[in-house]
Amino acid sequence: MLEGLIKGLIDVALGGNNNDRDRDRDDNQPRDERSRSSWAEVVSGDQQDKEQKEEWQSEGSRFSNNKEEVEPWQDESSNHRRPRKEQYRPQQQDYESETFNTSNRPNKSDEDNNDGWQTVGKPSRQTHKVPKDNWQSYKRPSDEQEYSNEVEVGARIEPSHDELADLSRACEKLWDLDLNRLVPTKDYEIDCGEGKKVYQKEDMAQGSLFTWVSDDVFRKPTYARFLSLLDNYNPHQGSKEVVTSEEKQEQVSFIEEISRTAPIKYLHKLLASKGITSGSYQDFKRILTSLWFDLYSRGGTSGSSSAFEHVFVGEIKQTSEVSGFHNWLQFYLEEAKGRIDYQGYIFPRRRGEIPDSETQLLTIQFEWNGVLKSVSSTLVGVSPEFEIALYTLCFYAGEEDNHIQLGPYEVNIKCYRLGNRIGSVFPIADS
Incomplete structure (x- = not known):
């Protein structure tokens, strides 16, 4: 008994018996494994914050003190700077296999099949695939394309005398003809967060701008063809674009698809009546394709930009600023991939006009791939054909400032020209 007592005292003095040490080693093993961060942990947890701090560079994105946006050909001010993350270098993606955060509505099967995508930064939402089964078909030759039926609108697409004489009346008619415009809270939902001044650095949005968008939206033909174009561009200004034959087919197919809708049919009738274009609809479609997709020089590099890329996709300038990027669908997809950090809306010029979940004209601030867009405005929920028609009309029949009425919104469509191109x-x- 004395020997057992002595042995027990020795074990205690040495820190426990061998079995206890083995148990401690087993308990420590999972912690060791958890300390080796997986990819998912790196992009979603504290490890990400640590790595991002190491990646951030000393130079910053410039802020504009103006309420209106600063484009490359305008004077700029740079009184406020902030650190930025390393610029994102896009890789060609297989959109058939991508998963996006598109809804906060629970769906267990979607959680189990996310193909590795995970939203970073803001609180994540439920993930599921955006329906894109037919997107590859948009790359097929023209004789293998299938399009929607022509929209029957009858006399509605004939511009009136007032609409021919008054650009605002014509733009308001386009708004009425946008049969594919979405309904807030029915087709999608947004959370505007809190407001801020343009120069304020604080992030005033706890979550993402978009809460969810209905899957049915992505099945609309003009929406789906528009979305298929968004991965065709390198957003870094000064990078020469390489347009493949398949991408050219996507461009032509998009124009053909929207040309079957009321806004584009009306646009052609109006421009032809004013003598700006010919009466040939085929010629008009070629003009639209050239206007929006022909490449031109921006940032000193020929063939590096186009009207479509700048206005709808967005570009990152060498001075670490985001220019262009005025489309809500592009914003939604980039936000769902975790590439956009929404930081709140910009206070309206009119007191009391605070945006809410049903507002369809928003002025916001965000970071895209770590680069700041201090002020950006966009029409939310409008169709691709409406935006193409609206901006084309203002380019051909308007001025630099085009003060118009769109439904309940008083809007100035700002239009900058680069020669005979849309800048x-x-x-x-x-106001």
């Missing part, structure tokens, strides 16, 4: 065009909430 930039975007909406501004009128």
Whole structure:
């Protein structure tokens, strides 16, 4: 008994018996494994914050003190700077296999099949695939394309005398003809968060701008063909674009699809009546394709930009600023992939006009791939054909400032020209 007592005292003095040490080693093993961060942990947890701090560079994105957006050909101010993350270098993606965060509505099967995508930064939403089964078919030759039926609108697409004489009347008619415009809270939902001044650095949005968008939206033909174009571009200004034959087919197919809708049919009738284009609809479709997709020089590199890329996709300037990027669908997809950090809306010029979940003209601030867009305006929920028609009309029949009425919104469509090209065009909430 004495020997056992002595042995027990020795074990205690040495820190326990061998079995206890083995148990401690087993308990420590999972912690060791958890300390080796997986990819998912790196992009979603504290490890990500640590790595991002190491990646951030000393130079920053410039802020504009103006309420209106600063484009490359305007004067710029840079009184405020902030650190930025390393610029994102896009890789060609197989959109058939991508998963996006598109809804906060639970769906267990979607959680189990996310193909590795995970939203970073803001609180994540439920993930599921955006329906894109037919997107590859958009790359097929023209004789293998299938399009929607022509929209029957009858006399509605004939511009009136007032609409021919008044650009605002014509733009308001386009708004009425946008049969594919979405309904807030029915087709999608947004959370505007809190407001801020343009120069404020604080992030005033706890979550993402978009809460969810209905799957049915992505099955609309003009929406689906528009979305298929968004991965065709390198957003870094000055990078020469390489357009493949398949991408050219996507461009032509998109124009053909939207040409079957009421806004584009009306646009052609109006421009032809004013003598701006010919009466040939085929010629008109070729003009639209050239206007929006022909490449031109921006940032000193020929063939590096186009009207479509700048206005709808967005570009990152060498001075670490985002220019262009005025489309809500592009914003939604980039936000769902975790590439956009929504930081709140910009206070309206009119007191009391605070945006809510049903507002369809928003002025916001966000970071895209770590680069700041201090002020950006966009029409939310409008169809691709409406935006193409609206901006094309203002380019051909308007001025640099085009003060118009769109439904309940007083808007200035700002239109900058680069010779006979669209340099930039975007909406501004009128004061």
